[in-house]
Amino acid sequence: MDISKGEQVIEVTDLRRVYKGGYEAVRGISFSVGRGEIFALLGTNGAGKTSTVELLEGMDRPAGGRVRVLGHDPYGERAAVRPRTGVMLQEGGFPSGLTVAETARMWAGCTSGARPEAEVLELVGLRRRADVKVKQLSGGERRRLDLALALLGDPEVLFLDEPTTGLDAEGRRETWELVRALRDQGTTVLLTTHYLEEAEDLADRLAILHEGRIAASGTPAEVTAARPSRISFELPAGHLPADLPPLAPMGVVGHGTEGSLLRLHTRELQRTATELLAWAAAEGLELRRLDVRSASLEEAFLDIAREAGGRQETPGTGQAIDQGTARRTEKAS
Numbered sequence: 141m142d143i144s145k146g147e148q149v150i151e152v153t154d155l156r157r158v159y160k161g162g163y164e165a166v167r168g169i170s171f172s173v174g175r176g177e178i179f180a181l182l183g184t185n186g187a188g189k190t191s192t193v194e195l196l197e198g199m200d201r202p203a204g205g206r207v208r209v210l211g212h213d214p215y216g217e218r219a220a221v222r223p224r225t226g227v228m229l230q231e232g233g234f235p236s237g238l239t240v241a242e243t244a245r246m247w248a249g250c251t252s253g254a255r256p257e258a259e260v261l262e263l264v265g266l267r268r269r270a271d272v273k274v275k276q277l278s279g280g281e282r283r284r285l286d287l288a289l290a291l292l293g294d295p296e297v298l299f300l301d302e303p304t305t306g307l308d309a310e311g312r313r314e315t316w317e318l319v320r321a322l323r324d325q326g327t328t329v330l331l332t333t334h335y336l337e338e339a340e341d342l343a344d345r346l347a348i349l350h351e352g353r354i355a356a357s358g359t360p361a362e363v364t365a366a367r368p369s370r371i372s373f374e375l376p377a378g379h380l381p382a383d384l385p386p387l388a389p390m391g392v393v394g395h396g397t398e399g400s401l402l403r404l405h406t407r408e409l410q411r412t413a414t415e416l417l418a419w420a421a422a423e424g425l426e427l428r429r430l431d432v433r434s435a436s437l438e439e440a441f442l443d444i445a446r447e448a449g450g451r452q453e454t455p456g457t458g459q460a461i462d463q464g465t466a467r468r469t470e471k472a473s
């Protein structure tokens with residue numbers, strides 16, 4: 141099947157994975173990734189990211205639903221899919237007694253149409269480490285070697301499972317640049333990551349998984365826009381939350397406390413901040429530890445993790461503002 145630009149290279153429909161013993165790690169998820177797109181799967185520990193990626197790589201047969209990679213079933217039509225994909229696993233597990241160059245050469249021997257090893261090592265910044273034994277590499281260098289091996293076959297689709305874990309800030313940025321360059325040349329990239337900054341910076345679209353289901357998906361901007369912004373502050377001693385003006389008319393959609401810190405959640409950040417500061421100025425109050433923050437992917441992620449943790453309070457952290465001392469704030473929620 142010829143897949144030209146604009147068509148979906150990865151298609152996942154109502155996908156399920158059940159491990160022996162009956163644990164359902166992936167519970168009916170659907171998404172698609174277009175050619176030349178970077179798609180990130182985010183999620184808390186155990187959310188089902190690796191379980192999903194392994195199904196896309198054809199390592200197991202789904203318990204339900206459908207996966208197509210480059211138009212083929214990666215499990216049933218492995219021979220059609222495997223040569224066109226590159227896989228970077230969480231743990232490469234190479235023989236540590238070989239050098240970097242020997243490892244790449246050995247891997248190239250198992251890869252049809254492999255690119256020259258030196259070219260790939262150059263790409264990931266390991267060329268000068270070619271004669272170093274794998275066991276002498278740093279954790280970050282090993283991740284780069286994992287990436288080099290995934291790139292040997294010049295893949296159309298690249299699966300990256302936590303590609304920058306163990307890299308320092310500079311190494312991480314270099315990897316992002318490389319992944320972006322590959323995307324710009326038409327490579328389709330599906331990555332899992334624990335770094336929200338990585339997803340925000342790199343991904344064209346993303347899905348946040350939680351307990352085997354997609355809790356949020358879209359472009360980073362779309363996922364972020366669905367969440368309220370946050371204002372937090374401390375009132376001066378002797379003042380109570382009940383002294384605040386009515387919150388709902390200021391655009392506040394939720395509130396809470398964390399120790400002495402009050403948090404307001406709003407979808408109209410400028411209006412709420414302006415009215416809060418105007419009130420404080422009129423009252424002659426200094427709002428200490430004032431922090432005004434637009435919704436971010438990190439907030440979205442933490443909200444999902446918290447909601448999932450069974451905490452039912454208004455968006456954000458901590459407890460709802462004490463109802464006994466905050467009669468007027470009740471109107472906000």
Ligand SMILES: Nc1ncnc2c1ncn2[C@@H]1O[C@H](COP(=O)(O)OP(=O)(O)OP(=O)(O)O)[C@@H](O)[C@H]1O
Pocket residue numbers: 159160163165183184185186187188189190191192
């Ligand atoms: N072989 C297995 N047998 C049984 N359960 C498994 C197996 N592999 C994973 N699981 C369980 O499936 C769930 C999802 O695991 P998975 O590794 O896909 O999560 P993840 O999102 O990749 O997590 P992490 O961020 O910690 O890598 C977890 O509860 C895990 O314990």
